[in-house]
Amino acid sequence: MGSKRCFANRFDDYTGSLLAGKCKEAALPLVTATVDHILKELPAPAGTEAAGGLRCYQGGLYGGVAGVAYMLYQVAQCPLFAQARDAHLRVAKQLIDACVRYEEDWGENDPDTRAAFLLGGAGVYAVAALVSQALGLPDWAKSLDKFRELCDLCVPISFLECGSDELFVGRAGYLCAALVLKQKLGMEINISNEGTDESILRITFL
Numbered sequence: 001m002g003s004k005r006c007f008a009n010r011f012d013d014y015t016g017s018l019l020a021g022k023c024k025e026a027a028l029p030l031v032t033a034t035v036d037h038i039l040k041e042l043p044a045p046a047g048t049e050a051a052g053g054l055r056c057y058q059g060g061l062y063g064g065v066a067g068v069a070y071m072l073y074q075v076a077q078c079p080l081f082a083q084a085r086d087a088h089l090r091v092a093k094q095l096i097d098a099c100v101r102y103e104e105d106w107g108e109n110d111p112d113t114r115a116a117f118l119l120g121g122a123g124v125y126a127v128a129a130l131v132s133q134a135l136g137l138p139d140w141a142k143s144l145d146k147f148r149e150l151c152d153l154c155v156p157i158s159f160l161e162c163g164s165d166e167l168f169v170g171r172a173g174y175l176c177a178a179l180v181l182k183q184k185l186g187m188e189i190n191i192s193n194e195g196t197d198e199s200i201l202r203i204t205f206l
Contacts, residue, residue, distance in 0.1 A: 117173035
């Protein structure tokens with residue numbers, strides 16, 4: 001079958017293995033080193049003089065500290081990192097709590113990203129729920145409720161000028177977050193009391 005690339009690639013397709021002849025445990029040092037490097041690049045904890053307030057915790061999952069918390073959550077779920085699971089989750093909790101405080105203090109003033117999975121509030125609250133639930137903390141339900149509340153923002157057909165159905169800030173992203181929560185929490189995510197979820201699905205996938 002011919003290549004579907006959109007540009008000519010003068011290199012041969014890679015046919016080898018990234019870890020040829022090695023077991024998956026060989027990736028552990030690389031992953032650990034990468035995580036450590038990322039954590040060293042993070043801003044100072046919120047509340048310190050060097051923190052610059054909570055603004056350094058904006059950006060959502062795609063380009064912000066919330067994405068680092070999500071990374072730590074995902075690493076913590078891998079059996080290969082079982083010994084570091086609790087440590088990763090504790091750091092993730094510290095980071096995502098600061099991101100939640102930013103959303104509560106500043107994010108709600110930005111209508112373009114409040115319901116965004118990758119770039120705004122929906123993703124932050126989703127990760128906050130996942131991290132707290134993984135730690136066995138009861139406040140995960142509060143974060144889940146905050147996520148549900150954002151559903152109403154997605155109901156108007158054209159609630160965003162930049163594209164109401166797209167992934168980064170639109171309905172598709174919000175529904176993606178709901179699916180992630182359903183998969184990770186093992187429960188149905190009721191995002192509407194009056195059938196709003198059906199309306200969103202119908203609008204998004206027309």
